[in-house]
Amino acid sequence: MKSKDPAVNRLIKVAADQGIETVWDRYEQQKPQCGFGELGVCCRNCVQGPCRVSPFADGPRRGICGADAHTIVARNLVRAIAAGTAAHSGHAKHLAHALHAALHGKAPAYGVRDEEKLKALAAKMGINTDLPVSELAEELVRLALGQFGEREGPMPWATAVMTESRVEKLAGLGVLPSGIENTISEMLHRTHLGVDADHVNLLLGGISCAVADMAGSHIATDLADIMFGTPKPVVTEANFGVMKEGSVNIALHGHNPVISEVLVQVAGEMEQDAREVGAEGINLVGVCCTGNEVLMRHAIPPLTHSISQELPMLTGALDAMVVDYQCVYPALASVAECSGTPLVTTMDMAKISGAVHIDVDLEQAREKAREIISLALEAFKKRQGRPTTIPDIKSKVVAGFSVEAVLGALAAVDSADPLKPLVDNIASGNIQGVVLVAGCNNVKVPQDENFLTVAKELAARDVLLLATGCGAGAYARHGLLTPEAVGQYAGSGLKAVLTAIGEAAGLGGPLPLILHLGSCVDNSRAVDLAVAVANRLGVDVDKLPVAATAPEFKTEKAIAIGTYAITLGLPVHLGLVPPVLGSAEVTSLLTSGIKDILGGYFIVEPDPHKGARLVFEALQERRRGLGLPSREW
Amino acid sequence: MHKELLIRHDRCLGCRSCELACAAAHSKAGNLIKAMLAGERLLGRIFVSQVRDKKVPLNCRHCEDAPCIDACITGAMHRDSSGVVTNDGGSGKCTGCWMCVMVCPYGVIHSDLMERKAVKCDRACLNDGGVPACVSACPTGALLFAHPGELSDEKRKEFISQLTD
Structure with a gap:
């Protein structure tokens, strides 16, 4: 059994019938997966390697530089933590840039939507909340952007969100980060050939980096709430049954609400355009965490998640899949080629060969969103008369x-x-x-x-x-x-x-x-x-x-x-x-x-x-x- | 007595180094990097498969009573003077009828559809010490090139040491 979700299983069968490869096929093709990698004892950090330490008593105990299994495993693990931190905090930084640009009149689609959250957060960070909203936002975004480089002393966005005793404990261990990107960079340095070879010390470095990840994630949540509204309870439906054959179905996939929020705004304004091409309207649906962002704030129905992301196109009723970044499988481009669905990448740092690339830049975000939705309207027109398979499960x-x-x-x-x-x-x-x-x-x-x-x-x-x-x-x-x-x-x-x-x-x-x-x-x-x-x-x-x-x-x-x-x-x-x-x-x-x-x-x-x-x-x-x-x- | 390629499956981690080394040894360039640079199509003749948690490398066992030789209609598949079963240099030419593929009980004969030829372990990969490429490449000792008696000797000693621990 590939999934517990009956809608997913139905579409996996459609993929098989049409000879379209999915994540489950590629997993089978990848077997057997390398045991050295599974154990974490493969090191590719220098070109004397790749080295691997044997789990058997009679094999090599050390890589060429002399790193043993403990060093290699710890180095690999903390590099993963650094990469994860880079992803969450890169997302946070995009939000900070968007808010900063909005405050300076360079991002007309964005601004402060939740003043209450702005004030509460400013108070938490020790900013004078008597300031007017735009100045308060300016102060806060400056503080947010200041979390990324190296600071004097620990980051307030880390220390203000933990208990005091936890801050003391982590300070005592020397693992309070002094800046997000500074810490990520230090972990890359420490895992380079011939730097930190003490696995305990490496893991402490990983912990420091993880604290930076928490701070970065927190900035992402906080700024998204300020710019797009703090979520309140919403009621909607989920799974493939939320797709509508007669509507222009657009899936929003990835993680960055800077992109999806403007698409939600603009889609609301293009309902009439949709009716002019014969559609009942525009039906936005969510995939992965972009789906979560727009579900939480706009009750947009979540369609599917993670490993089943290739399947929406196989319904024959998806008119565009718009992606930003993180967890977006490159395989989507091959499925798009088979199904004829436009796959649209929206950020210059995350392109996929075979996709249509429309950079949703901050200055022209609304125009770019309109362009993307227009592509979906065209795709809707083209798919008329073709069969669809929408599992009626929600x-x-x-x-x-x-x-x-x-x-x-x-x-x-x-x-x-x-x-x-x-x-x-x-x-x-x-x-x-x-x-x-x-x-x-x-x-x-x-x-x-x-x-x-x-x-x-x-x-x-x-x-x-x-x-x-x-x-x-x-x-x-x-x-x-x-x-x-x-x-x-x-x-x-x-x-x-x-x-x-x-x-x-x-x-x-x-x-x-x-x-x-x-x-x-x-x-x-x-x-x-x-x-x-x-x-x-x-x-x-x-x-x-x-x-x-x-x-x-x-x-x-x-x-x-x-x-x-x-x-x-x-x-x-x-x-x-x-x-x-x-x-x-x-x-x-x-x-x-x-x-x-x-x-x-x-x-x-x-x-x-x-x-x-x-x-x-x-x-x-x-x-x-x-x-x-x-x-x- | 010929040396055989023996498998200690409990030591296989599934890294597939044997597949790469086999393909490289059979390439025109003779090594992986040069073959990749030359854009050669690489084909391995040993196969690491996974069933449940077990990862096992398998290649031609060069059977004493080889069904592939009996099934070959052109006379390509034969046993050479060193005991190796191969479809190169036989009395006829391999036509890619896949009879050998069908009768092989281990599934270790690859059907190369592009060349229309059966491709299998032919031991044309031995290094100066006479060791096959897959065995030299194995980082865990899951593959051995030895007299079968050596493996049983090793296993007996292992068994006895467990008894006397």
């Missing part, structure tokens, strides 16, 4: 849970102390703990299987679930982001709490079973929530019955996120084995030794039932630590 979705929205719902129960209902219910055991489910799909796991198993196991045991990224996407497509799922899957304690909050907040029923916090940069929202609860209780995050799981992760970004989560003090379950087993010392540090230093640690367990149990047991260990009643599995 689920209701309730999303849009920013921290502000969560606190808003909680305030309906206790306006003086919004966190009290959450904290009290954790203490009483109605809620056993909180688990963030994050990360991608991975072709090595039947799509969504681990996500669904982990959520069902934990919800039944009264664990409150938060989700981001493609994990949230999986739950959207399977109907778990709904109040209805509470009745089906939640344990009695969790059900009572979600119902009480939902009813107090005027929803006329429970909150959804799983709260969708947003895209993968929006894991920063989970950080904010955990830190708020920790501060409310006067303990650090590493004492809370809070954990994270990435049961189907694949990207370097996910490795960076997982590392910042353990750095904050969370147990983090991974459903795939990261390439570190070649070094027993690195493996043992990441899964146990680091717990004594940071409180957080990795739990590696590919079986999702066992993984869920290990996460639950980690929550119970923390409950016992706080003197709260604990439960058996």
Whole structure:
């Protein structure tokens, strides 16, 4: 079985019938995958190599320069963290540039939409909030851009979002970064031939880089909220059934809301143009985290996620796939060639051969968006009379849970102390703990299987679930982001709490079973929530019955996120084995030794039932630590 | 007694270095970089396959009673004086009828559709020490070129050392 999503399986069959290759075919072709790479003991950092250290007793123990398995594994891991950090913070920087350009009259499509968030954030960062909005925004964006280079002292965007005790702990370890790009660059330096060869020191460097990743992700979330609005609960539908044969269907794919937001605006203005070509209207749909961004703020239906991204074109009803960057498979160009769907790349730093490239530059963003949508209108005209295959499968979705929205719902129960209902219910055991489910799909796991198993196991045991990224996407497509799922899957304690909050907040029923916090940069929202609860209780995050799981992760970004989560003090379950087993010392540090230093640690367990149990047991260990009643599995 | 290519499958990590080395040794240029630069079409004659978690390299076993020789209708497939089964230099020319491909129980004869010729391990890849390219390239010792008795000797000793541990 390739996917747990019936709509995906139906389109995989269409691909097979038409002889179109997908990610699952390429995975089979790649087998067997190199075991040295799987173990992380292959080094290509210099041209004396490639070197590989043998896992067998009679093979070479060191690379040509003398680096042993521990050094090589640690170097490879921290390079992945640096790449993930570069991706999240590059995204953040694009937002900062857009806001900066808008404030200087060079980006007419953009501006400050959420003054309240701007003021709250400015206050958090120690900026005088009495300033007029444009000056306040200017100050904040200057501070944001100042996070990237080397600063004197640690970055405020890292220290202001953690507990004080965590800041002290990380300062004591010497791992508070002094700038995002400075830290990324240092990791590339340290992993160059002949620099840092101490695996413990390398891992500490990786932790510093992961803190920079958290700060970068936070900037991305914060600036997106200021420019495009802080999400509030929205209701829509997900999966292939949201495509409309008679409409101009445009998929927005990637991660950067700077592109998708302007497309959403302009699509709204081009409805009449769509009707003139015979369409019922323009139907925007989301893929991956760009999909999450526009779902959270505009209730745009999520279509599909991650490994199934090649399938929308196979419906024969997609009129354009517009991509920005990250997790966009180059294979889309070959599918586009077969299906005739325009694949449009929109950023000069992320082109794909075979795609149409329309650079959505800040100054002419609206004009470029109009050009892209016009391409889709043309494609709609051309596809008339051709057969379509739209699997009629969709689920209701309730999303849009920013921290502000969560606190808003909680305030309906206790306006003086919004966190009290959450904290009290954790203490009483109605809620056993909180688990963030994050990360991608991975072709090595039947799509969504681990996500669904982990959520069902934990919800039944009264664990409150938060989700981001493609994990949230999986739950959207399977109907778990709904109040209805509470009745089906939640344990009695969790059900009572979600119902009480939902009813107090005027929803006329429970909150959804799983709260969708947003895209993968929006894991920063989970950080904010955990830190708020920790501060409310006067303990650090590493004492809370809070954990994270990435049961189907694949990207370097996910490795960076997982590392910042353990750095904050969370147990983090991974459903795939990261390439570190070649070094027993690195493996043992990441899964146990680091717990004594940071409180957080990795739990590696590919079986999702066992993984869920290990996460639950980690929550119970923390409950016992706080003197709260604990439960058996 | 001829040396045989023996496989210790528990040591294979699936890096496919044997496939590359085999293809390079059979290229006109004789090495991977030169063959790539010359734009040669590279073909390996050893195949690393994965079934579930097991990764195993397989190539022609040069069977004593070789079904491919019996099935060959042109006389191309034959056993040469050193005991190697090959379809080069036989009494006829390989026409690409794929009879050998069909009868080989190990699936280790490749059908080269472009040249219309069966392609298989022919040991035309030995280095100065007489070791096949795939064996020299194997970084873990999953491939051995030895008398089968040497492998059983090694396995016996391994077994006994487990007993006496």
